[in-house]
Amino acid sequence: MTATAASDLDRTVDDVARRAAEAFAGLSRATPATRADGLRRAAAALGDHADELVATAHVETGLAEARLRGELKRTQVQLRLFAHVVEDGAYLDVRIDEADPDFVLGPRPDLRRALWPVGPVLNFAASNFPFAFSVAGGDTAAALAAGCPVIVKAHPGHPWLSERTARIVAGALVEAGLPEDTLQLVTGQDAGVALLEHPAVRSAAFTGSPHVGQLLAARAAARPDPIPFFGELGSVNPVLVSPAALAERADALLAGYVASVSGSAGQLCTKPGFLLVPQGTVYDDAVAAATADVPEHRLLNPSIADGYERRVAQVLAVDGVRVVRSGSFRRDGDGQAWVTPTFVAVPLDVLRTAGPALLDEVFGPFSVIVEYPAGTDLSAVVGELFPGNLTLTLHLGSGETGAEQGALVAALGRYAGRVLLGGWPTGVAVTPAMQHGGPSPATTTDGTSVGTAAIGRFLRGITYQDAPQDLLPAPLRDDNPWGVPRTVSPRGASLNW
């Protein structure tokens, strides 16, 4: 969709929104089996076109083929996993209160509640995961599983891939018997904003920069009828290393750190932006050794490259920042930037006074090593400097499992959605127990954008009171035709409350 004038844009946006609303009516009548079939066909169709899609993605994003093949497989798995979620039906959270003349507060009607799709969802695709957080990515899979039509606002960093993916997936959904326009694609920031403010759009998901995310969140909140805006806006993912952990395995830790920062040229929302080590840690040689073999990697697009160059310069201008390893930065004839990783170091007290120039995310292969003095209260440091993250990682010594560490782990939970004991935050598993979302600024709203719990963002509760069996939605009927799990409050039970 390319608009040439405001009125054209309005017409096109209205048309897209109307189609989504019509698709919603059809989707609402589709059985779980049909919805699951649509998700599985979408996954299969992506696989059928894998070579073409990966080649296109490589050209448009500069990401390596092996990484892109893995990401495509992840995207297929996400769709299939949500097919299981739809068939299982536990996500509906069905609750049935039997009518109860003896209810403790007076006669209780028959009440049946489940979670239902909110309506058309607008999904702003990300630049850094052209499959897994884009047209057919996690937000789309979760919304379709919930029963919501999806309008994807394509990321301008991979337009051809977006167009091809949308055609392939939309076709597969229709083949499964789902409505036309269950998945639609639009391009352009103006169309995205206009749709975000359109009455037919009932929810929005976003993965991108804090700046754009906060602007869009404000638009969603300023509507006459505000809608939820699930924005994932970035995170610096501090990794804390205890003296005991360092004493046990300094080399492995530093090598793992460099690898986690360098993969996909650091263009990951879970890249460790800060490594906190005890004052006196020796790391220069280890970082140099680990980075020596890291090849030049293209940044996603010139806009990302500009941002990276600017942020790195801001950090380097902070008094007290020492360069540990200066990476390369080269523009090619197409305006694309090629880089190798850069690492800097600061004492903790510099971090405390430098403010956003040092503390804000640097999107790319860059990370800050922070030296903390003996006796530092790490949970206080995190609360003060890193209060909202997708992840926090703690490396402890093998014997450090006492009350002190327990209190630290509990405190870290306040400031992140995922707390890792060892390991590295990059490489997010797509599973039922994943949480990818954390306190502001990591995400704008509670919820996860990875894993099966992500479906909950696109659902709302509706209760039917005293409805005849024939007028009830299928999962609430006595005969439970979908076979979903249900929690029943029997008559008489309230007398024990």
Place this chain on the structure above:
Amino acid sequence: MTATAASDLDRTVDDVARRAAEAFAGLSRATPATRADGLRRAAAALGDHADELVATAHVETGLAEARLRGELKRTQVQLRLFAHVVEDGAYLDVRIDEADPDFVLGPRPDLRRALWPVGPVLNFAASNFPFAFSVAGGDTAAALAAGCPVIVKAHPGHPWLSERTARIVAGALVEAGLPEDTLQLVTGQDAGVALLEHPAVRSAAFTGSPHVGQLLAARAAARPDPIPFFGELGSVNPVLVSPAALAERADALLAGYVASVSGSAGQLCTKPGFLLVPQGTVYDDAVAAATADVPEHRLLNPSIADGYERRVAQVLAVDGVRVVRSGSFRRDGDGQAWVTPTFVAVPLDVLRTAGPALLDEVFGPFSVIVEYPAGTDLSAVVGELFPGNLTLTLHLGSGETGAEQGALVAALGRYAGRVLLGGWPTGVAVTPAMQHGGPSPATTTDGTSVGTAAIGRFLRGITYQDAPQDLLPAPLRDDNPWGVPRTVSPRGASLNW
């Protein structure tokens, strides 16, 4: 808390917020048994002081003693019901993914996710339920059950009752071993707004007018770190009567309608503000008969009375509005207003053109009878005129259970949180399957403020990755010391995805 200067206010607000944050640290360590004990002791303590509390509430609100005794009992039941929820533990939604070297996307770590309390919750109390939606009401019970300390901003309509309730409940919580300041009370709009913007406050709940609710929601969204704002802002709760239903039981329907509008002087968020009946329905005599015995009832406070007087005048000024039954309105020497119910009627086409003057809620004993022509598409009328409600009620004839009605019921679900087939929306059951919340403007955010699902508003997901058993929170440990239900994804299972 009464502030005399801005700096005093700031100091007091900071102090309250700091106390809440400290209480949160303690609450996080409390077992479910202790939290449940606190809720039960709070319920018992309210019962011990029932006579005093009901008498105070009657003086401050004008609500009848029988109603207030019922409401106090409901408030006790809410607290006890949430004690069951805490003990049961299903609300934690515990998910455990076993570590899996053969995971379909590469080795999977051990991942354990549950829902945890968000932190201190600010609860703006309502005027019309001095017990059930006030200091110890549903929002407070849900937040305490979740493990969140609560700061209640007292409603100025019942200050003495608020103070007494807070002392009684806070004392009971401490007796159970919960931290000091688990429940705090503040007064004054300035303190409420300052706390809403305080970094220590992590979520807010509100029950009140759309105007105030929208202002507060905007403040919550404009924070540097926006927090969720669960506002219940009002609803007009249309009741739709089919020709067949009218033919079967016109007298009973009209009597039920008048009773539902008149109870508690119509000062209920689920009061039916509109009754849609077929054109040609004869209702004047039935309304007159049903209202004849309705006694004069005091409105809650002079501010509510002013709003009622103004809104009724606005409706009466709309061209085409016919008065069916003109109620009384009298001010006493204390400035309180005493009223009997008023009913008006309009043809559907007047409703379509009159706009907010007619469509907005009138809080009090007032309702509009709307006559719709034969062949009207009622779902379209609701979508156009009443798109966001707590409840929608449909009265059908006994034989009307076909596809047409099924489609109507499904459509109504889009515009309300609770759909009733017969009966009346007032009298909200406090149970697991209740949904009290609906599309904007009924509530600002998806979620329910009545029933056990209300706890979900004050929780957020946190996943622990590869944590040693000794560092895991209790419900995630292998030995499951709290005995909570858990969903486990075993190793190897992903190969079927």
